[in-house]
Amino acid sequence: MNLKGFKWALVTGASSGIGKELAIQLSKKGLNLIAVARDENRLKQLAENVKEFSNTQIVTYPVDLSCEENVKSLIDDLSNYEIDLLVNNAGFGLYGEFINLELNELERMIELNVKTLTTLSHVFGKKIAMKRAGGIINIASIAAHIPLPYFNAYAATKAYVYNFSLGLWAELRKYNVHVLCVSPGPTETRFFERAFKQKELNKFGNRMNPKDVAAGALRAFEKGAVLYTPGFRNKLISFVGKKLVPDRLIVRVLGG
Numbered sequence: 001m002n003l004k005g006f007k008w009a010l011v012t013g014a015s016s017g018i019g020k021e022l023a024i025q026l027s028k029k030g031l032n033l034i035a036v037a038r039d040e041n042r043l044k045q046l047a048e049n050v051k052e053f054s055n056t057q058i059v060t061y062p063v064d065l066s067c068e069e070n071v072k073s074l075i076d077d078l079s080n081y082e083i084d085l086l087v088n089n090a091g092f093g094l095y096g097e098f099i100n101l102e103l104n105e106l107e108r109m110i111e112l113n114v115k116t117l118t119t120l121s122h123v124f125g126k127k128i129a130m131k132r133a134g135g136i137i138n139i140a141s142i143a144a145h146i147p148l149p150y151f152n153a154y155a156a157t158k159a160y161v162y163n164f165s166l167g168l169w170a171e172l173r174k175y176n177v178h179v180l181c182v183s184p185g186p187t188e189t190r191f192f193e194r195a196f197k198q199k200e201l202n203k204f205g206n207r208m209n210p211k212d213v214a215a216g217a218l219r220a221f222e223k224g225a226v227l228y229t230p231g232f233r234n235k236l237i238s239f240v241g242k243k244l245v246p247d248r249l250i251v252r253v254l255g256g
């Protein structure tokens, strides 16, 4: 599906990492942006950056999307915008022994990674379907494809994103709405700072550049791909994890 006909994109988690790169590359392709994340300063920097190379519009919307009331307000405030592309990218992970993670943080992760993504897909998916043109890009993870001890609940949220996106693709294609699910592997972003709380930051080496992940995702969307895993190594891990090795063996080995 060609992005050229699209006017407005709503990108969650646009203040850093993969979401920021997606926002920049979408504005280079001529789309106006609604950029959402918590950090107002980073969003302002993004807006200044975009204005340097593009005449497109950018609306920044600082908000915590792990809170249901905020998501409702966002939806109300955007009621006059005709969104053509929804990018559900905001998300975070929590690494550690499940029973020792902060319950409050776990709940916020599930709220953001699963519930907010579902709510936004419902509201904007419906609006886009009524226009009979547009798309949704959901950012999952290669963690979606394998049970991952110590990244357990995070991997489960991403398995939800993966299965939800595939089913949604099948439902929405008759409305000319294209859904793409992106499953990045380790990528050089702020993700690790938050997931590991500064400890063991080097646990996942060989990280991809978020620019390449974003560029690949947009290419995959334009080609009409349903699933996109950036990078050969990540494709191989997904394939081996999903198809070749039994889940019970994976959890035994990774669980230690």
Ligand SMILES: NC(=O)c1ccc[n+]([C@@H]2O[C@H](COP(=O)([O-])OP(=O)(O)OC[C@H]3O[C@@H](n4cnc5c(N)ncnc54)[C@H](OP(=O)(O)O)[C@@H]3O)[C@@H](O)[C@H]2O)c1
Residues within 6 Å of the ligand: 012, 013, 014, 015, 016, 017, 018, 019, 020, 036, 037, 038, 039, 040, 042, 063, 064, 065, 066, 089, 090, 091, 092, 093, 112, 139, 140, 141, 142, 183, 184, 185, 186, 187, 188, 189, 190, 191, 192, 194, 210
């Ligand atoms: N990096 C990786 O290795 C990797 C691998 C697989 C999948 N992913 C997925 O890729 C997506 C993007 O992450 P990233 O790697 O680019 O990490 P990142 O640099 O930490 O970016 C995460 C984005 O989400 C936003 N965000 C986090 N919590 C939020 C909240 N409560 N409300 C609103 N916005 C929030 C952050 O902005 P604020 O902090 O300003 O709110 C930021 O813009 C996530 O869904 C992540 O799970 C990442």
